[in-house]
Amino acid sequence: MPARAQAANTSSPTTVVGTGTPASCTFSALQAAATAGGVITFNCGAGAVTIPVTATLNIPSTKNTVIDGGRKITLDGGGTVQIMRFHSANFQANDFGLTLQHIALVNGKTTPTERIPTAPAPCSQGWNDGEGGALFMRDGYLVVVDSIFNNNQAATLGPDTGGGAIYVLGSKGGVWIAGSTFTNNSGSNAGAVGGLFSELNIYNSLFRDNDAVGRDANSNDPNMCSVINTYTDQNQIGSGGNGGAIYSDGNDVDVILCGVAVLNNAAGTNAFGGGVFFTSNNFGGTLSFVDTTITGNTGRYWTQAQTGSITNAGTAVGTNCRSVTITNSTVQGVP
Numbered sequence: 001m002p003a004r005a006q007a008a009n010t011s012s013p014t015t016v017v018g019t020g021t022p023a024s025c026t027f028s029a030l031q032a033a034a035t036a037g038g039v040i041t042f043n044c045g046a047g048a049v050t051i052p053v054t055a056t057l058n059i060p061s062t063k064n065t066v067i068d069g070g071r072k073i074t075l076d077g078g079g080t081v082q083i084m085r086f087h088s089a090n091f092q093a094n095d096f097g098l099t100l101q102h103i104a105l106v107n108g109k110t111t112p113t114e115r116i117p118t119a120p121a122p123c124s125q126g127w128n129d130g131e132g133g134a135l136f137m138r139d140g141y142l143v144v145v146d147s148i149f150n151n152n153q154a155a156t157l158g159p160d161t162g163g164g165a166i167y168v169l170g171s172k173g174g175v176w177i178a179g180s181t182f183t184n185n186s187g188s189n190a191g192a193v194g195g196l197f198s199e200l201n202i203y204n205s206l207f208r209d210n211d212a213v214g215r216d217a218n219s220n221d222p223n224m225c226s227v228i229n230t231y232t233d234q235n236q237i238g239s240g241g242n243g244g245a246i247y248s249d250g251n252d253v254d255v256i257l258c259g260v261a262v263l264n265n266a267a268g269t270n271a272f273g274g275g276v277f278f279t280s281n282n283f284g285g286t287l288s289f290v291d292t293t294i295t296g297n298t299g300r301y302w303t304q305a306q307t308g309s310i311t312n313a314g315t316a317v318g319t320n321c322r323s324v325t326i327t328n329s330t331v332q333g334v335p
Contacts, residue, residue: 005178005203007101007145008066014038022049025073031057034084037065042073050074053083053108061088061140064096069103069147077108077152082132088139091170092197097141104148105165108134112155116229116236123225124218124236126188130155131167133187141173142166147180154187157239159218160232162189162247164210167196174199174253181206188214188240189277190247191265197250204259207245207275212299214240215269241268242318243277244297252284260292262316267299272318274299275332280321287313287321292329301333 015033017040018025025044033040034057042049053075059065065086069075077083083105088094112130133152135142149165164185168175175198182192182205191210193200218238229236244265248255255278262275274297278287283306297316305311308323315333326334 001178001203002176002201004143005145005176005201008099010039010041010066010068012039013041015040017042018044021045022047025049025051027051027054031055034059037063039066041068042070044072048072048074050076053077053081056082057084059084059086059098061086061094061096066099066101067103068101071102074104074106076106077134079107079109081108082110082136083108084135086137086140090139092139092172094139094172097143097173098137099143099145100147101145102147104150105134105152106150108152110154112161114231116158117227119225119227122216122237123227124159124229125239126157126214127155127161128158128229128231130158130161131194132163133185134165137168137171139170139172141171142168142175144177144180149182149192150184152185156186156188156213158188158214159236159238159240162187162212162214162240163194164190165192167194168198169196171195171198174201176201177205178203179205182210182245183208184210186211186213188212190243192245194243194247195253197253199253200246200248200255202257202260206261207265208263210245210265212241212244212266212268212271215271217242217271241271242273243267244274244299246276248278251280251282253280254286256288256290257292258290262294262297264296266297270300272300272302273316275316278319278321283320283322285321286323286325287319288325289329289331290327294331297332
C-alpha cells in the first residue's frame with residue numbers, strides 16, 4: 001500500500017469533538033472543528049454515534065485537515081445537504097488537502113443551481129454544477145481510508161456534473177482511496193467517485209450498486225445543437241450517464257484500481273462505462289487493473305488504447321487512454 005493511501009497519525013488532535021457522551025457530539029461542535037481544520041477526532045462515548053449534518057461543512061483549503069471517526073461516527077446529510085466542501089480557487093496548485101478515515105458519510109445530497117440553457121434534445125439538459133453528494137473538492141488532495149459512503153446523491157442530470165459520493169476537480173496531489181466502501185450512490189456521471197484533472201488511486205475497496213443516472217453521454221456537436229452551454233462554451237449534446245461507479249476525465253492523469261471490487265454498477269441510458277469511465281483527452285494517462293474484480297456492471301463500452309497489447313478493457317469500461325494494463329484480475333468481457 002502506498003504511504004499516501006494510509007491512515008494519518010491522530011495521536012495529537014487539534015480538536016476533539018465531544019466530551020465523552022453522545023449528546024456532547026453536536027453538529028455545532030463538529031462545524032466549529034471542521035471550519036478550523038487540522039486534526040479532528042471524536043469523544044462521543046463507547047458506542048456508535050450519528051451526527052446529523054444540517055449545513056455543509058466548509059473545510060479550509062489553506063491547511064491539511066484530518067477527520068478521524070474512530071469507526072464509530074456517521075455523518076448524515078439527511079438526504080438534503082452536501083456534507084463537506086473543500087474549495088480553493090486555484091487549479092492543480094494547492095499542496096494542502098483532506099483526509100477522511102474510519103468514518104461514514106451517508107445521505108448527502110447536492111442542490112444544483114446552474115441550469116443549462118433550455119433547448120430541445122439532443123441538446124444537453126440538466127445542470128452544470130451539483131457535484132459531490134457527500135464531498136466536493138477543488139484544488140486539493142484527498143485521502144480516504146477505511147470509510148463508508150452510502151446513499152449519497154449528486155445532480156441527477158447534466159453532461160459534466162456528477163460524483164454521487166465524491167467529486168474532485170483540478171487536484172495536484174490526486175485522490176487516494178483505501179479500504180473503503182461505496183454503495184448506492186448516484187449522480188448524472190460518476191455514480192460514486194468522479195475526478196476531473198485529478199489522478200485516481202484506489203486500493204482494496206468495494207464499489208457496489210452505484211448508478212450514473214444521466215443519459216446519452218456527452219459531446220460537442222454544433223450540427224446537432226446550435227445552443228451554446230455558457231458554462232462550457234460549447235454546443236453540447238447528451239446529458240451524462242458515464243461511469244456507473246468511477247469516472248475520470250482530463251489530460252495526463254492516471255487511474256489505478258488495485259484489489260478493488262466493482263460490482264453491479266450501472267451507466268445511464270446510452271452512456272458508457274458501467275464500472276469505470278476514463279477519458280484521457282490527450283492520451284497521456286494510463287489505466288491499470290491489478291488484483292481487481294469487475295463484474296455485473298451495465299452500460300455501453302469501448303476501449304481505445306494508444307499503445308500496448310491490450311485493446312479490450314471489457315464490457316464494464318469506457319476508455320481512451322495511453323495504455324491499459326490488466327494484471328491478475330477478473331474483468332467482465334475480457335477473455
